[in-house]
Amino acid sequence: MIAMGCSEDRKLVLYGGPNSPFARMARVVGLELGLDFEYSVIDVYSASFLDAFNPLRQIPTLLVNGCDAIYDSRVIMAEFAFRAGRPDFLHDRDSMKSTRVALSIGITETCLQHRMESIRPEGERSGAVLAKLAVKLERGLRHLEKMAGEISAGPLRLEQVVAACMLEYVDYRYSGDWRADCPGLRDWLLNFRERGSMVASRPYG
Amino acid sequence: MIAMGCSEDRKLVLYGGPNSPFARMARVVGLELGLDFEYSVIDVYSASFLDAFNPLRQIPTLLVNGCDAIYDSRVIMAEFAFRAGRPDFLHDRDSMKSTRVALSIGITETCLQHRMESIRPEGERSGAVLAKLAVKLERGLRHLEKMAGEISAGPLRLEQVVAACMLEYVDYRYSGDWRADCPGLRDWLLNFRERGSMVASRPYG
Numbered sequence: 001m002i003a004m005g006c007s008e009d010r011k012l013v014l015y016g017g018p019n020s021p022f023a024r025m026a027r028v029v030g031l032e033l034g035l036d037f038e039y040s041v042i043d044v045y046s047a048s049f050l051d052a053f054n055p056l057r058q059i060p061t062l063l064v065n066g067c068d069a070i071y072d073s074r075v076i077m078a079e080f081a082f083r084a085g086r087p088d089f090l091h092d093r094d095s096m097k098s099t100r101v102a103l104s105i106g107i108t109e110t111c112l113q114h115r116m117e118s119i120r121p122e123g124e125r126s127g128a129v130l131a132k133l134a135v136k137l138e139r140g141l142r143h144l145e146k147m148a149g150e151i152s153a154g155p156l157r158l159e160q161v162v163a164a165c166m167l168e169y170v171d172y173r174y175s176g177d178w179r180a181d182c183p184g185l186r187d188w189l190l191n192f193r194e195r196g197s198m199v200a201s202r203p204y205g
Numbered sequence: 206m207i208a209m210g211c212s213e214d215r216k217l218v219l220y221g222g223p224n225s226p227f228a229r230m231a232r233v234v235g236l237e238l239g240l241d242f243e244y245s246v247i248d249v250y251s252a253s254f255l256d257a258f259n260p261l262r263q264i265p266t267l268l269v270n271g272c273d274a275i276y277d278s279r280v281i282m283a284e285f286a287f288r289a290g291r292p293d294f295l296h297d298r299d300s301m302k303s304t305r306v307a308l309s310i311g312i313t314e315t316c317l318q319h320r321m322e323s324i325r326p327e328g329e330r331s332g333a334v335l336a337k338l339a340v341k342l343e344r345g346l347r348h349l350e351k352m353a354g355e356i357s358a359g360p361l362r363l364e365q366v367v368a369a370c371m372l373e374y375v376d377y378r379y380s381g382d383w384r385a386d387c388p389g390l391r392d393w394l395l396n397f398r399e400r401g402s403m404v405a406s407r408p409y410g
Binding site: 051054055056057058068069070071072074075078079082087092093095096098099101102103105106107110120123124125126129136139140142143 | 260273274283310325329
């Protein structure tokens with residue numbers, strides 16, 4: 001049953017931004033699982049068409065058949081895994097792994113908040129907020145490092161994609177200095193970042 | 206196998222704040238599913254003990270046996286459902302329902318951001334940011350209203366708990382004016398808010 005305004009071509013369009021870390025996570029999952037989807041880069045600030053599908057105007061948003069919107073990134077990554085017949089990729093019955101996903105997502109959000117705070121105009125920016133976010137971000141990375149052995153072992157799965165995209169986003173928007181405190185994550189990323197899905201989706205130089 | 210520093214009593218402690226909407230969602234799920242857990246109210250600003258378990262110092266954080274930390278709220282709610290033998294409560298194979306969960310969580314986050322922005326000191330506050338968050342919040346609520354029929358029908362499940370806690374948080378921190386635009390959600394909440402779990406967890410008057 002197809003709702004009004006929907007096409008029947010079963011097409012998947014993943015809307016993302018040029019640098020969005022969450023869109024990249026979803027894209028890498030889609031690529032790794034071999035799904036047939038279009039990746040569409042939009043400027044989220046002017047993309048008012050998106051409001052009718054996702055009123056929070058988040059990227060990523062996944063549009064199915066031109067009408068059904070699925071979001072946020074965690075829900076999209078789950079949808080991709082179900083479509084690929086790979087629910088095991090999600091390890092969603094293992095709350096320790098899911099907590100590591102939530103930690104990597106939380107570090108990414110903290111990094112994004114730090115970026116947004118840093119580009120606020122003079123008179124609206126807070127040095128105290130910036131400092132607090134920096135502490136949280138660095139504490140998060142050191143905590144994740146304690147679990148680097150668990151993250152790097154075993155087959156390709158959600159927590160690895162999310163951690164790798166987070167680390168490269170921190171490199172891009174914050175600093176690469178985390179490598180000194182996080183040798184386990186550093187060494188693991190060195191190989192993981194060479195995967196085809198990571199190379200194809202890398203928005204930053 | 207019990208790690209160093211862990212107790213064997215299988216005790217669940219859910220750390221929350223006096224007004225945290227996300228902690229309330231997890232608490233309501235735990236109460237509805239009949240789980241045996243302690244709810245511990247902490248002041249997140251001074252709760253440095255939490256950093257060792259959750260470096261993002263988020264509430265809610267669930268501590269199992271005094272040592273294994275589970276977060277964020279979505280992961281905790283899933284853990285509760287697995288422990289209760291009720292994975293159906295999560296409807297996690299239904300991405301349309303999961304998208305509604307993500308929308309309610311996103312509206313809650315927007316409301317929280319609006320609150321945090323509004324209490325920033327003069328010279329660090331942005332009228333433009335406040336206005337943008339207000340637009341997003343109200344657009345999110347009107348969008349959810351279109352799905353009020355789907356949300357209100359059927360058995361008790363995750364998307365209902367998350368929507369109800371979100372609506373009462375918007376009432377508390379923003380405004381109750383959404384009722385004029387959202388009669389479906391308004392009428393549904395009128396009954397849902399009388400549930401024992403909602404009454405027992407209601408932090409605001």
